[in-house]
Amino acid sequence: MSASAKLPPFDAADPLGIDDLLEPEDLAVRDTVRGWAADRVLPYVADWYEKGELPGIRDLARELGSLGALGMSLTGYGCAGASAVQYGLACLELEAADSGIRSLVSVQGSLAMYAIHRFGSEEQKREWLPRMAAGEVIGCFGLTEPDHGSDPAALRTRAERDGGDWVLNGRKMWITNGSVAGVAVVWARTEEGIRGFVVPTATPGFSAPEIKHKWSLRASVTSELVLDDVRLPATAVLPEASGLRGPLSCLSHARYGIVWGAMGAARSSFEAALGYATSREQFGRPIGGFQLTQAKLADMAVELHKGILLAHHLGRRMDAGRLRPEQVSFGKLNNVREAIGICRTARTILGANGISLEYPVMRHATNLESVLTYEGTVEMHQLVLGKALTGLDAFR
Numbered sequence: 001m002s003a004s005a006k007l008p009p010f011d012a013a014d015p016l017g018i019d020d021l022l023e024p025e026d027l028a029v030r031d032t033v034r035g036w037a038a039d040r041v042l043p044y045v046a047d048w049y050e051k052g053e054l055p056g057i058r059d060l061a062r063e064l065g066s067l068g069a070l071g072m073s074l075t076g077y078g079c080a081g082a083s084a085v086q087y088g089l090a091c092l093e094l095e096a097a098d099s100g101i102r103s104l105v106s107v108q109g110s111l112a113m114y115a116i117h118r119f120g121s122e123e124q125k126r127e128w129l130p131r132m133a134a135g136e137v138i139g140c141f142g143l144t145e146p147d148h149g150s151d152p153a154a155l156r157t158r159a160e161r162d163g164g165d166w167v168l169n170g171r172k173m174w175i176t177n178g179s180v181a182g183v184a185v186v187w188a189r190t191e192e193g194i195r196g197f198v199v200p201t202a203t204p205g206f207s208a209p210e211i212k213h214k215w216s217l218r219a220s221v222t223s224e225l226v227l228d229d230v231r232l233p234a235t236a237v238l239p240e241a242s243g244l245r246g247p248l249s250c251l252s253h254a255r256y257g258i259v260w261g262a263m264g265a266a267r268s269s270f271e272a273a274l275g276y277a278t279s280r281e282q283f284g285r286p287i288g289g290f291q292l293t294q295a296k297l298a299d300m301a302v303e304l305h306k307g308i309l310l311a312h313h314l315g316r317r318m319d320a321g322r323l324r325p326e327q328v329s330f331g332k333l334n335n336v337r338e339a340i341g342i343c344r345t346a347r348t349i350l351g352a353n354g355i356s357l358e359y360p361v362m363r364h365a366t367n368l369e370s371v372l373t374y375e376g377t378v379e380m381h382q383l384v385l386g387k388a389l390t391g392l393d394a395f396r
Contacts, residue, residue, distance in 0.1 A: 012274070016305045021312060022085070029082065030089040036067060037097035045098045046357040048219040052212070054100060057180055057221060058138065061104065065135025069094075069105055071113040077129035079113070084318035088260035088311055096264035099367035100220030102257070107176040108132060110254035112139030115185045115196060118249070119241035124198055128183055140181040140208075142172035142199075142225045143247050149174075150380050152187070152194075153244055157227065159188035159197060166237065168197065168205075168230040174374070178208040178223025185238075186227065187247050196238035196246050205230040216370040252325045255375045256318060259331035260311045262371060263304060265364040266339035270300050272359050273346035287349070296345050303338040310334060326388040333381040340368045 011017070019027070040063065048054055064070055068080035069090050075081040082090075087109075095102035113132050116124055131137040148154045157170025168188055178184070184199045184206070199206060208223040238246065274297060277288030287293050314331050317323040343365035347354035355362050372378060387393050 012301075014305075015301060016309060018305065018308055018312060022089075026083070026086055026089060029086040030093060032067060033069065033090045033093040034096075036063070037093055037101070041097040041101055045101075045219055046360075046363065048100075049098070049363050050218075050357055052214065052218040054104075054219050054221055057104070058135075060101075061108070061135035061138050063135070064105060065133060068133075069109075070135055071109040071117070071129065071133045072105075074109070074113060074117045074129075074133075077117070077125055078133035079117075079129065080133075083315070084256070084323075085312060085315035088257065088315045091257040091261040092264040092267070092308075092311070094264065095261035096268045098219050098363070099261065099265060099371055100217050102261040102264070103176050103217065103220050106254050106257045106261070107141055108139050110257050111141035111250050112177075112181075112183065112185050114253050115141065115238065115241070115246070115250050116198060119196060119238040119246055120198065121235070121239050123235065124238070128198065132183070137182040138177050138180050140175050140177040140184045140223070140225070141250065142175055142178075142184050142186040143251075144172060144174050146171055146173045146224075150377060152247060155187065155189060155194070157186065157188040159190045159195060161191075162231070164234050166197065166232045166234065168199070168227045168232065170227050172225035172227075174211070175208070175223045175225050176217075177221055178225055179210040179221050181208065184208075184225060186225065193243050194247070196241045197232060197236050198238065199227075199230065199232060199236065203230050203232065216366045248325075251375055252328050255328045255332045256314065256323070258371060258375055259314060259328065259335050260308075262332075262335045262339040262368065263307045263311060265368055265371075266300075266304050266307065266335075266342040269343040269346040269361045269364050270297075270304050272361050273297065273300065273349040276350050276353070276359075293349060296349060300342045300345055304342060307335040307338055326384055329376065329381040329384040332376060333378060333385070336368060336372050337378065340365065340372060343368060 071079040072082045073084055073087040091102050094105055116128055132139055143152055145155050159166045159168045181201050184201055186197045186199050187194055205228045207226045211222045277293050278286050280287050310331055314323055314327055343361055346361045350359055383394050
């Protein structure tokens, strides 16, 4: 660039010029999802959150299916076959509306559909994936148990052979979409090791009571799964999944979406704080004109756009087939932790208004407390990176 070339103007919404890295198709996906969320979620989500419900979830699922947002990065069987970056951009926009909406999409596509797509039989794929991609059937993913979260190798749910059938018994806990799901991917211990099962939720012995009294992810359906002598045919088992490799690969795919999604919640909170700082007056001028407030805004912007840049980098690696699980842990650990920090700082700028549902900040902050824990706690991702750095396993 010559010394006389004119630089583009500084864009407060994109200070690093990250949009320059995106293709027109990427921008079209982002703008489509952003428009849908602005129309179908943002006007209502504060009321949903306050009431602790997600009304019309099946209608929302079908709309998301029509957008191609369910199983978005999968190919065939009615799935959109989008790039990893496009899927990440969709997650960012959905979580900028609410973490519960992004969780609905992540569990459907990156856990339940991904498990069937990667490990299922051709018959399982044909039976479930087209309807799940369209949002006609909602799926859930049963791995976490009441006594076993970070240590899935110790899960107690069992599947035993009975003639040509399998019989499942056990409990799963904190299952997104559970009470509205038409199909559950359930992981259970067998004589052969841990196996995955495709469980139609109408099967006798299966129930999914909804978990109430949550103070986070309130605009989301969270359930317990109860399996009492659930009898399934031999064809219910995922034939290509054996051991923990199956569920852990699904979790890695879902964590990738969280790397992007957390930045959506952070962006929404930052934008609320920036708008408030330039309009709220104290001591005769906008509070954004004071040095301490500007320092907060600058630090928030730095971490927000570093996180988006990190997410974009990981997305390009995934598209190139070069993304390692340790790198996903790197992104999940950093971006969720920084997103919570941004929300908390935004709350201080808004003062007392920061706790009101008239603004999105406290809602995002409390949602992110759940996002910090699920798909691997801070400690688990620190240990994943610690092992990768030192070669020493500190999990046990």
